Amino acid sequence: MSVNQKFVVDGIDFCSQTPNITDGQNKLHRITSNSDNLHGSFVSDCRRSSLSVDIDTTSSDTENGDEICLESRLHDDGYFDDIFPVELELDKVSDTSSYYSSLEYQFPEQSELHNYKLLDKIGEGAFSRVFKAVDITGVDQTPVAIKVITKENILSNEISEDDNRIKSSSRKQVMNECAIHRMVSKDNPYCTKFIGFQESASYYYLVSELVTGGEIFDKIVQLTYFSEDLARHVVTQVAIAVKHMHLMGIVHRDIKPENLLFEPIPFQGHQGDAQKEDEFKLGVGGGGIGLVKLMDFGLAKRIYDNTAKTPCGTIEYTSPEIFCSKPYSMEVDMWGIGCVLFTLLCGYPPFYEKSHTKLVKKICKGDYEFLAPWWDDISSGAKNAITHLLEVDPSKRYDINDFLNDPWLNSYDCLKPSQSETYVTVDSILNGSFDEATEILHSALSYQSQKRDDIDHTRHGNTEYIYMAEEERELRGSWIGEPKGHLTLDITRSSVYRRRKDKILFW
Numbered sequence: 405m406s407v408n409q410k411f412v413v414d415g416i417d418f419c420s421q422t423p424n425i426t427d428g429q430n431k432l433h434r435i436t437s438n439s440d441n442l443h444g445s446f447v448s449d450c451r452r453s454s455l456s457v458d459i460d461t462t463s464s465d466t467e468n469g470d471e472i473c474l475e476s477r478l479h480d481d482g483y484f485d486d487i488f489p490v491e492l493e494l495d496k497v498s499d500t501s502s503y504y505s506s507l508e509y510q511f512p513e514q515s516e517l518h519n520y521k522l523l524d525k526i527g528e529g530a531f532s533r534v535f536k537a538v539d540i541t542g543v544d545q546t547p548v549a550i551k552v553i554t555k556e557n558i559l560s561n562e563i564s565e566d567d568n569r570i571k572s573s574s575r576k577q578v579m580n581e582c583a584i585h586r587m588v589s590k591d592n593p594y595c596t597k598f599i600g601f602q603e604s605a606s607y608y609y610l611v612s613e614l615v616t617g618g619e620i621f622d623k624i625v626q627l628t629y630f631s632e633d634l635a636r637h638v639v640t641q642v643a644i645a646v647k648h649m650h651l652m653g654i655v656h657r658d659i660k661p662e663n664l665l666f667e668p669i670p671f672q673g674h675q676g677d678a679q680k681e682d683e684f685k686l687g688v689g690g691g692g693i694g695l696v697k698l699m700d701f702g703l704a705k706r707i708y709d710n711t712a713k714t715p716c717g718t719i720e721y722t723s724p725e726i727f728c729s730k731p732y733s734m735e736v737d738m739w740g741i742g743c744v745l746f747t748l749l750c751g752y753p754p755f756y757e758k759s760h761t762k763l764v765k766k767i768c769k770g771d772y773e774f775l776a777p778w779w780d781d782i783s784s785g786a787k788n789a790i791t792h793l794l795e796v797d798p799s800k801r802y803d804i805n806d807f808l809n810d811p812w813l814n815s816y817d818c819l820k821p822s823q824s825e826t827y828v829t830v831d832s833i834l835n836g837s838f839d840e841a842t843e844i845l846h847s848a849l850s851y852q853s854q855k856r857d858d859i860d861h862t863r864h865g866n867t868e869y870i871y872m873a874e875e876e877r878e879l880r881g882s883w884i885g886e887p888k889g890h891l892t893l894d895i896t897r898s899s900v901y902r903r904r905k906d907k908i909l910f911w
């Protein structure tokens with residue numbers, strides 16, 4: 405694992421400030437070069453055999469934002485090396501005299517920030533950098549997350565309307581993000597809590613609760629796919645967050661695994677094999693995932709007349725009605741939940757195409773498949789829920805209440821009719837306060853879990869088969885094995901970079 409890894413492209417030295425490519429899966433990396441007018445970022449994505457580098461050439465004789473594609477061999481241990489250019493048009497860049505010092509760029513955001521000390525960079529978005537920070541006024545020492553949006557970036561990213569995109573973050577948008585974030589996270593543990601806002605000459609600072617587990621996206625990369633129990637655990641919490649937003653007349657518009665954070669819980673079992681999901685504990689979680697929180701309200705919008713027309717979101721998770729420029733409403737979030745649930749269960753998104761046009765066509769037709777062998781062992785109940793969520797016609801698509809009442813989502817509650825007195829619908833939970841709701845949900849789920857003594861565990865070789873009660877068998881198929889490890893997904897189909905880069909941004 406090298407520090408300040410350097411690589412050479414066409415005679416120009418590049419230096420990655422966040423060089424740990426193996427650990428930095430699917431992350432944007434800022435790169436500097438030995439040229440004053442050449443810097444940019446790249447995404448390392450260990451699931452692909454190529455890297456994309458976005459080079460920002462700031463000299464007067466070159467155009468901003470030239471894209472350069474680099475390819476690299478991917479080693480078994482996840483390392484990239486031998487990065488070499490595929491398309492390179494750097495001939496115009498002449499000044500290679502000064503070398504960027506990476507230290508020079510360590511947290512310049514600190515200089516205009518009051519009351520907080522930036523400790524580490526924990527994330528990066530298309531227009532922001534996110535830091536772990538601590539309040540230095542001594543009021544509360546609990547670390548927080550601070551999303552820093554550079555005003556200069558916003559200006560340089562402004563794109564004309566006839567280019568079909570506009571800048572993502574005008575001041576109005578930042579204010580909108582803060583207002584909505586504050587509103588939806590009040591008394592709601594399933595959205596990251598909003599703490600405060602600062603504005604300086606160069607930056608906007610959005611302070612929120614620090615969620616320490618990371619993105620659900622990275623967990624999918626780590627575990628390849630989730631068990632149905634774990635997927636249900638995650639998606640139920642997302643659904644509660646979305647229900648809360650929809651009740652307030654707010655649509656999130658960017659639901660995707662990258663925008664789901666989690667609080668970690670200790671990994672149980674499978675000692676020494678952290679790449680496998682451990683035993684799932686009802687009401688607690690599994691695979692190291694406890695409480696799940698929806699974040700990034702940058703595209704969220706209040707819908708007063710029940711319809712919006714502005715295209716937005718992250719292409720692979722965007723619903724057909726948005727592409728068709730039809731008025732849309734809360735249903736777009738349901739499509740997003742469907743894409744997330746699909747991705748959790750098999751490890752790849754329902755719609756993926758390198759060509760943007762083909763991708764949009766597939767989405768508009770709802771052209772996805774439960775491909776063998778990845779979907780062979782997944783229950784018909786889960787597939788049924790996905791089918792209702794990925795319904796092209798928004799009027800026929802599950803709304804949030806339909807989904808919260810879906811039999812698969814409530815599978816544990818459906819175990820035995822005699823347990824109906826412990827049946828707690830998520831809907832009924834929402835009538836109480838959220839703190840109380842979480843407690844009720846968790847205790848109800850644990851109760852159900854203790855009641856599952858009718859489940860028979862049988863071991864054949866290394867595979868444990870679980871025999872279930874009659875009622876659940878109908879829902880989930882008669883045998884559920886744990887054939888983890890023998891399926892290898894074609895993970896080259898996913899690309900966070902494209903998703904982030906192709907995001908259609910409109911207000």
Ligand SMILES: Nc1ncnc2c1ncn2[C@@H]1O[C@H](COP(=O)(O)OP(=O)(O)OP(=O)(O)O)[C@@H](O)[C@H]1O
Pocket residue numbers: 526527528529530531532533534549551596612613614615616618619662663665699700702904
């Ligand atoms: N409260 C938080 N706690 C922990 N990590 C966070 C928090 N907020 C953001 N992050 C990390 O920072 C990353 C970027 O944050 P965010 O998505 O809000 O930025 P963005 O500029 O809106 O990104 P995008 O490119 O998706 O528009 C997240 O994916 C996450 O990994």
